[in-house]
Amino acid sequence: KRTMTLKIVQNIKQTLTSDPLYKVYYTRLSDWYPTLTERYDLANTVNADRFLSVHINSADSASAKGTETLYKDYKTYANVIHSSSLSGMGYTKGSSYDRSLVYVLIAVLRGTKMMSALAEMGFISNSTESARIDARSEAIGSALYQSLCNSFN
Numbered sequence: 001k002r003t004m005t006l007k008i009v010q011n012i013k014q015t016l017t018s019d020p021l022y023k024v025y026y027t028r029l030s031d032w033y034p035t036l037t038e039r040y041d042l043a044n045t046v047n048a049d050r051f052l053s054v055h056i057n058s059a060d061s062a063s064a065k066g067t068e069t070l071y072k073d074y075k076t077y078a079n080v081i082h083s084s085s086l087s088g089m090g091y092t093k094g095s096s097y098d099r100s101l102v103y104v105l106i107a108v109l110r111g112t113k114m115m116s117a118l119a120e121m122g123f124i125s126n127s128t129e130s131a132r133i134d135a136r137s138e139a140i141g142s143a144l145y146q147s148l149c150n151s152f153n
Contacts, residue, residue: 003031004134005054008121011141012054016148040111050151051116052081052144053108056133058125065126067091068099070118072109075101078117080151081144085119088143089136097122115151119144 006028016024025046027039043051057064067085071078078101083093091097099120109116121140122129133140 004124004130004137005056005121006031007134007137008054008140008144011138012145012148015142015145019149022148036107037111039108040116043116044111044113048114050077050148051112051114052148053116053118054144055118055120056130057120057123059123060125062126064123065129066097066099067122068102068120070102070104070106070109070120072103072105072112072116074115074117075103077115077151080147081117081119084143084147084150085121085140088140089122089132090139 009026010029013024013026013029016022025042025048027034027042039053040051057068067082067089069078069082069085082101086093086095086098089097106118109118122133124130124133
């Protein structure tokens with residue numbers, strides 16, 4: 001799971017690195033696991049304009065499926081991220097794979113001082129969806145890159 005999300009973030013980085021309009025900070029570019037506090041502290045310390053946390057969900061049921069985006073504030077930003085997450089996964093808005101936006105007060109979102117969202121790409125506990133996430137990591141990374149750019153327009 002950790003290496004699959006890492007692969008997605010590395011695909012985002014590959015595109016963002018070549019774009020001089022953005023200065024990007026990453027909490028994780030290798031296989032290590034920063035604490036939630038370390039994640040939002042970095043974003044707050046560098047006074048980031050946006051915060052995006054990329055995740056893969058898990059459930060007790062192997063049939064759980066779909067993409068959702070968690071947010072605390074900034075529903076418009078979360079919606080941009082969510083649309084791109086769905087697109088990257090090859091899903092459409094309103095389909096049975098669209099788990100929609102979810103308002104939550106989890107630590108990583110509660111601790112940020114800027115626009116923030118947490119993208120749950122799908123369920124690793126669903127073998128079909130897990131394989132899809134792995135196979136589409138480049139498309140997901142590209143779609144999330146585009147959503148970050150679009151969020152400034």
